[in-house]
Amino acid sequence: MKTALQKLRRVLNTKLGFFLLVVLLFCLKSYWAYQNEFNLGVKGSMQQFLLAFNTIPSALVFLGIALYFRGRLSYWIMLIINAALSTWLFANILYYREFSDFITFNVIKGSGAASNNLGKSLMGILRPEDFLVYLDVVILALILLFHFVRVDMRRFKVRYAMTITALGFVLFGVNLGMAESDRSQLLTRTFDNNYIVKYLGLEAYTVYDGVKTTNNSVVKARANRDELKPVLHFIHSNYAAPNVEYYGKAKGKNIFIIHLESLQQFMIDYKEDGQEVMPNLNKLYHANDTLAFDNFFHQVGQGKTADAETMLENSLFGLPEGSAMVTDGTTNTFQSAPALLHQKLGYTTASFHGDVPSFWNRDNAYKSFGYQYFFSKEYYPKTKDYDAGYGMKDKIFMKESAHYIEQLPQPFYAKLITVTNHYPYILDKKNKDIEAWKTGDDTVDPYIQTARYLDESLGEFLDYLDKTGLRQNSVLVLYGDHYGISNNHQPAIAQILGKKKVTNYDLAMFQKVPFMINMPGLKGGINHTYGGEIDVLPTLEDLLGISSKNYIQFGQDLLSPENKQIVPFRNGDWVTPKYTKYNGDYYYTKNGKQITHQTAAQRKEIGKIQKYVTTDLGLSDKVVNGDLLRFYKLPGFKKVDKKQYTYNLKKSLKNLQKQQKKQKTSLKSENNNQSTFDDYTTDAPELKDYPKLNFPKP
Template sequence: MNTALKKIRRGLNTKLGFFIFSVLLFAVKSYWAYKTKFNLGVKGGVQEFLLAFNTLPAAIILLGIALYFRGRLSYWLMSIINFLLSTWLFANILYYREFSDFITFNVIKGSGATSNNLGKSFLGIMRPSDFCVYLDVIVVILILLFHVLRVDMRYFKIRYAATITVIGFALFGVNLGMAEGNRSQLLTRTFDNNYIVKYLGLEAYTVYDGIKTTHNSAIKAQASKKDMAPVQRWIKKNYAGPNMQYYGKAKGKNIIIIHLESFQQFLIDYKVNGQEVTPNINKLYHSENTLSFDNFFHQVGQGKTADAEMMLENSLFGLPEGSAMVTDGTTNTFQSAPALLHQKLGYTTASFHGDVPSFWNRDNAYKSFGYDYFFSKEYYPTTKNGEIGYGMKDKIFLKDSVNYLDQLPQPFYAKLITVTNHYPYLLDKKNKTIDALKTGDDTVDPYVQTAHYLDQSVGELLNYLDKTGLRKNSVLVLYGDHYGISNNHQPAIAKLSGKKSVNNYDLAMFQKVPFMINMDGLQGGVNHTYGGEIDVLPTLEDLLGISSNKYIQFGQDLLSKQNKQIVPFRNGDWVTPKYTKYNGDYYYTKSGKQIKHLSKSQKVTVDRIQKWVTTDLGLSDKVMNGDLLRFYKLPGFKKVNKKEYSYNLKKALKKLKTDKKRKNSVRAQNGGKSTLDDYTTDAPELQNSTNRKFPK
């Protein structure tokens, strides 16, 4: 035994031995993180082996850089590289816990557009065990500092270092070959970053993402008009004609969109200790004048809220990496809802958001979309304790938004973006009026409290719309932008679902979010059509009497009898009324029963659906990455000139007051007096608040 230990110690006292020791520590740590910190969906012996094996090539290549240097420098350089790689792993652990995805270069590029309050979010999700990724770094540094091992000062020949580098690349080649054998076309047809990390490792994924990002930039530079041809053929082939029962029923009506932050479908009619979490939204959902969709899914990627907005305004998918609003919102050409409604029907368009205008690059993207107004945080009075998390508290935000809503010339298209029901679900005690959940998950339990607060806020807004008569001349659209509880909280999801555990089918169905359209006189009811956020714009266009058969939009009218009812998720999974595919598993959608072995006919069907989903996502990405709409002339549509739009506070307020159509506003119809006094709220921050003045 002593002899063996002496041999090991002797080996560790060489530079090569120390290098192997460092590589093995890094590999073990990475494998531990993959297994415990991420949900990679590893199945079978091959995938399990690859998950362990893929930790070696990158470690050998990157830590091997130190072998090209002499003496103590090579030892310390090895530790520094290990520290940097560990920090990257640590950052991805935190990001994944919140977003169920890995960091991309587009995310980094757009981090300045989303940095507000992110620090607070990440502090809230850190766990002590996360810091274990630094254990091997600390061990190695202590070994060096206390001379536990001797530093080998001998010259390590360059050809030996190069050989080790070649071995690293050779092992990666073996890794890639085995991965391709288990997952065909891994790098060419993958929409899910989990697959890349599972098969090739985090470091290889980072390189892949960097190459892909650079490639996408080149695509935009090389794109031409001919690239639109396959897109137009696809759109024409999959166009779903309008349902004449509903076509034009909302013509001339105001459109008020209420963006329900992180709001999931399971909240509808959900109770905590006998108390409804969302009584106001429940009432609206079940109204005879509301079209409610109970099989409606979010389809966002890394862009989350920004992706939801991109689909809502453009019927274009967000990108598989980063946020399209951040990376392309400033420069791309769009044919968006605000510009379409303004040009075709004379709508005044505005977005309301109680946070900084740069968040998700909205101040630039909205100009590309053609929004007349963007009322951001600077347009609102300052209220003591009036903000939490990602901006103004919803009750204060919605009340104060009325100051501008009632000045908009009608008909208008207004989008109100709530934020209080956003992770980490912070809410002060005086605004909590419902018990927290008791799942034992500190992240999940307060979710119903912020959702209940959001519901109260919506209820106050609805009362105002009724009191002023504005609701009679408006279409209300409410939708949840994305999940509030990620798949990383499966034990809590199981408790919420009344189950002992959840499988991939349960997780797929958990991606449902509400979508409802309310209008006085609308023939409503719960509609069981399967659809998602990509379908919102075509549905609204048909209700407004706009023929969209020439538009480059990837959604289908949810009311159309020709709707294919195929719901693509951003990662390439999908749901249809008959089959569901999620994380590699197939299920019968109605029963939730897993299909462990596809029959020949079933395989033909699911392959056809998969091809449709992959084509739909891929062509949408081509439109976005290539900025292809700059080459498409839409009949009767003038290309948006971003220079014509300004969200400067003074300029916007002046424009609002001097608009020639202002006589059509609610305020003008109220004798020029503000209707703000018609708005009643129980927001405690406003009960004794004085000297709250709107900017002039």
């Protein structure tokens, strides 16, 4: 034993020996993280081997940089590089835990636009074992500091250092070849970052993402109108004509888009100890004049809420990395719902959000979308304890938004973004009306409490619409923007769903979110059409009597009998009424039975669906990345001039005053210029000490 230890020390006393130790520990750490911190869907001996093997090439290349330096400096450079790579791994572990994806350069670029309150989220995500990624760095530093190994002061020959670097690249080539044999066209036809990390490793993925991000910038600079030809061919070939029974039924009505933060479909009719968790939403969902869709899925990527907004108002998918609203919202040309409704039907357009205007770059993207007004946090009175997590508490936000809603000239398009049901589900005791779950997962358990609070907020808002008469002349469009409980909480999900264990099919179905359209006189009912957020805008346009036949939109009217019912997920997975593909597994959608051996006919049918999904996502990305809408002249539509819009508090309120005087169709004007604000009743305890709220004045 003593002899073996002496031999080991002699090896470690050489620079190459110490380098190999650093590489070994780094690879073991990376493999541990891949297995335990990420859900990469590794299957079979080949993928298990690649998961371990792919840690080696990048370790040799990056840590090998230190071998080009002399003496003690090379040792410390080794540790610094290791610490830097460990920090990147650490950051991705935290990011993945919440977003089920890896950090991209576009995410970093847009981090300032979505950083508000992230500190609170991180504290909820962080676990003590996360710091194990630094354990090898600490051990190696102690080995050097306490002279357990002797620093080899000899110069490491450059040709040997270059050999190690070259070996790293050769091994990467071998890695890529084996990966391609298991997953063809890995780097050219994948929408899922999990695949890149699973096959090539985190460092290779980061380099790949950097190259792709740079390439996208070049793509935009080189884009031309000819690139619209395949886009237009695909859209025209897959256009779904409107349902004559519903076409134009909502013409001239006010439109309320109510954004139900992080709300999932399973919460509809969900009971805890025999008690309805969301009675107000349930009542609306089952109303005779509500079209409720029970097979509606979120389709967001890394942009989450921003992706949902992008799809909802543009029928364009979010990007495979980052957020289109952040990276392209300021500069791209859009033909969005607010601009379309304002130009074609004379709608007043406004968005309401109780947080800072820069969140997700909304203060710029909304101008590109054509929003006349953006009522952000600064427009609302500040009261005690009015804020929670990612903005104003929903009850306060919804009530105070009524102050501006009653001033909007009708017809109007108003989007209200709730936030209280956002991770980490912060809510003070005085606002909790239901007990938390007891799954043992502290991240998941309070979700039921903020969902109940959201429902109560919605109930108060609907009461106000009924009292003032606005409900009679309005369409309510309610949707959940994305999951609230990520796939990283599978034991808790199983408990909530009453299962022993969840499959990939269960996780696919868990991506359903509520979507409903309510309007007095509308022929409602539960609609079983399979669809997603990309389909909302064409559906709404047909209800309003606007033909979207010539628009560049990648969704289809959910009410159309010609709807294909193919729901693409952002990573290239999909759901149809017959088949479901999720995390590499295939299932029969009706019963959840896994398809382990496909027949020739099934392979052909599934291949056709996959081709549609890949083309749909790819062409949408081309439109966004190339800013192709700048080349498309939409008949009867004038390109949005962002200079015409201002969200400056005083200027915006003055513009609203002028518009009210000019049009005189607002609720307040119809009520003899008397406010209806006191008709809004809320039990928000924070407002009891504020009998009169002081709103900003122009």
